[in-house]
Amino acid sequence: MKKLYALMAVSLCILQMAAAQVKSNLPISSKPGTKFDITKAQGDGFKAEYYNGSNFEQKVFTRIEKTIDFALYGRGPDPRIDPGYFSVRWTGKVYAPETGTYTFVFVADDGVRLWVNKKLVIDRWYLNRATAFTGQIALTGKQVHDLKIEYSQMKPSAAVARASWAFEKEPEQPFNPNYVFSSPEKLTPVATQKKTTPIAAANKKPVPPKTAPAKTEKKLIGEVKPVAKKVVSKPAEDDANDDVETPVSQKKETPKPVIEKPAPPEAETKKEAAPKEIFENLEAGKSIVLNHIFFDQSKHELRPESSEELDKLVNTLQKYPGMKIAITGHTDNVGDFNLNVQLSRDRAKSVADYLIAKGIASDRLEYKGFGGLYPVSPNNTEDNKKKNRRVEFAVK
Structure with a gap:
């Protein structure tokens, strides 16, 4: 009978350990509020x-x-x-x-x-x-x-x-x-591993680790440690002064009094700030081409010389804080249609990103890409194709 009770106790212990293991492996949705170590997780999409x-x-x-x-x-x-x-x-x-x-x-x-x-x-x-x-x-x-x-x-x-x-x-x-x-x-939850102590080791009293005696540096009586000499580097002489001789017995010259020049009149120092350039004659739904923004061929990154035109648009949005605009990108009809749609959208997004970086709220901006769906000129000459490759904006 004693053996039967002992066997039942062991079985119960095993079941409890298995239940604890299953609980620790529950997915995130089963354990709300659990924090996760994202550096150890590998998302799959x-x-x-x-x-x-x-x-x-x-x-x-x-x-x-x-x-x-x-x-x-x-x-x-x-x-x-x-x-x-x-x-x-x-x-x-x-x-x-x-x-x-x-x-x-x-x-x-x-x-x-x-x-x-x-x-x-x-x-x-x-x-x-x-x-x-x-x-x-x-x-x-x-x-x-x-x-x-x-x-x-x-x-x-x-x-x-x-x-x-x-x-x-x-x-x-x-x-x-x-x-x-x-x-x-x-998902990979943050593992909080508990240290398990073997039963045999649990009954032993902890033995403090042996610490090695601290090493003390011996110093002989009367011993003087050498002191490192400080090396002071002399400043290099100015080549422009190489031809000037300075007598050894020359005394330091007394500084000459500084005569302050009278400040210029206030009217000369203060210059009126030039008014910021903005887009004029804006109408809801009327598209305006950003003529002076530039991209490399088949690229969506803005070139540095585009900033003047884009800053003009920033100034306009800052002057009219309630204004919202739609930014649209367009291409010519050369190449794959789907790639052109993607390129035109990415270019419109680059303009939106520039405006956001300058402090314009993202909820005031909308961007789209239409590829070659809406040409402004026939795609029969290189000049006309250049006109069709554009980014526009319109007041919503």
Whole structure:
């Protein structure tokens, strides 16, 4: 009987240890409030579910995507997908590095809905031209948050989907794939390992570690340690004074009195600040071409000589703090249509980023890219193509 009780006690102990092990391995969604060591986690991106039909009618496949970013025309994101009518659902958990307000941005053509922690932040479920939609929400830092995005292609035309976010007043940027997790199992909680002490060692009294006697430097009585001589470097003589002889017995000259010149009249010192240049004759919906901004071929980074024109736009927005504008990028018809749409959008975004860096609030700006859809001249000469490669803005 005693052996039976002992066996039962051992079994109970094993079950308790197994339960504790299972509990420590629970995913993040099962343990709210748990902090995570993001440096040890390896995000894999979003879980993407693709459907034929504009409203998730027929599921076709599921895959993991590092980013949400495509601009398509006349074709779908996969040969199995109907290019004119399809829908996508992206889900995952996103890690917020800091506590504060986050702005979620989604460029969509056509419809988009975006939830953060089951709260609807963006709701534009209808036909759209490529437009950047935004929504804000406060998030707690050092934690992960549920994110769900739905996209709908509602007619055979350009299909554009691009997701990004921004923290407080920092520039917008794509999601870092290392901070996005397709499932809770991909997360790595901060391990708090408890030190286990063997039963045999638990009964022993701790033995203090032996410390070696501190070494004392022996000093002989009357011993004098040599003192390092300080080397004082003489300043180098000025070449301009090489031909001037100074007598050894020369005494220091007494400084001559300094005669202060009278200050110029106040009218001469103060110059009137030139008025800041701004764009004039602005009308709602009227597009104005930014003629003096420059990019390298097939690049979206602004060249330094663009700053004068962009500062003029900054001055205009500062003078009219209630003004909101839409920035649009355009290309000629040379090359791949989808690449041109992406390039034109990136160039428009570069202009928006410049304005934000100068203190213009991001919610006053909207940027789009249309590629070669809206030329201002026929693409039959090089001069006309140059006119079509442009960035414009219009008051909303």
